[in-house]
Amino acid sequence: MTTTTARSFDVGASGDVPERGRLVVAIDAGTRTVTVGVFRFGGRLYAYENVCAHQGGPACQGRIVSRVRERLDAQQRSLGTVFDEDTMHIVCPWHGFEYDVTTGRHPGRPDFALRAVTVGEEDGRVRVSV
């Protein structure tokens, strides 16, 4: 039986991941290389493996964009679309699958989800565990 123990890696300085920004790194973790995207939103860090739940595309290297919502008036008439600036989506560039960065989940199909990676911040450094 083989057991895999997560190991923590220093992947960069806190300043390398600005608000609404990202840092994508490849980490040689034993016998495999894992590519991880680290994102910052609302001051917090989130990290995911760079593999889309759809067809395996590089989801962490796609556009960062707010969720699009459609406004309705009191009579349910459409007032058009707007960006919800309280959200941050990462978009897989292969096919456009969007993920809420705070959950890693597709907004319409939550079972489509990126694999979360443990990330932390200490003394101005960003560490991920893979």
Next chain:
Amino acid sequence: MTIDDGVRRLPTQEITTHTDSREILANAARDTARHGLDEYFIVDVDSHHVELDSWPEILQYLDSPVLRDTANQMMKNWPNAARLALHNHSPGLTMQDVSGRIPHQAALGEQTPGAESGAHRDATLVRRAMEAMSIDLQVVFPQPMLETGLHPQPQVATALLQAYNRWFTAEVMPREPRIRTMLGLPFEDPDACLATVEEFADHPGVIGFLVTSQRHAGVHRNAYMPLYRMLEERGLPIGFHAGPNQADSMTSTMNKFLSAHAMSFVTCNMTHMTNWVINGIPERFPGLKTIWIESGLAWVPFMMQRLDHEYYMRQSDAPLLTKPPSHYMREMYYTSQPMEWTDDALLESTLRAIDAPNSLMYSSDWPHWDFDVPGKIASIPFLDDHAKRNILGETARKVFGL
């Protein structure tokens, strides 16, 4: 403090229209390793290059000096016509990349050092995509020219198709021996269709001919029978390549690209399939292999049920048929992309209905926004290895004599 050993910051933090295809598609290597795809013979029966990138080169292949002069004057004088002269490019097509979310749909703007021409560059881009996805042979089609059936001047559409076919076979194909193609037919002009087959049928790498499906011509018209006979006699398949149209009577009610794309890529082939089967074309030309391209698969069991249901009550409307419509449809061929895999049970049922192990052929549709990697076929849980090998390449080997 510095980053740990073994950690590398990716040089491309965000994939854009300038990113190299090999980098965009790098994750496809995971499928190659996981499924052992290097051991499979993989034929991609539907992919694309961007002919408008080479448009000035293509227009010089126009036969008519008058039309060639028109094209050159347009390119010279109209500020935005350098890559559009004489073309009926639909402005709706620029919605395809979902506002920059899927950059490779908008442009493959990467560097191709040493490329001497648009054709040379195209061959390089095709090669990069094939190698990234472990594809052995790739059937390459143009893109906006697939809307040529909606051109307001059919004689111009015929001339453009002839120029494109001559350019592609003379300039692109000789640069990459793994490229194959099915050349577009100038379908509004049946005589020109025959001339096209005569001119190109024996060209190396031309493995069939194509009807670009967005058009208003009924495929059962008597004028086309000599074409079907000619293709049958030569053993060359006919393909129907679907396309989008947001301006027909139904899609013009739609306010979203998603809606029009979801419908019109299918309804054009549903229309031709209906005319093809109900008018007994498979009975008239039983040896003509027919391929339905880029309309996905979910529509096929719907049409099988719908046409069978009506045929049982109205047999006299389809007197050439000796069996239900679905039986003919099961003897045709389908390309896989975009394979609607949102429900395992429905997909399994669809693949059974079309006899997928013997009728389905993998297609990527790269570089379109809804492309499929070969790993999508390899990861279907309810197909055995034999079926996957057939779909990924062996059925294409048989259909096209590869």
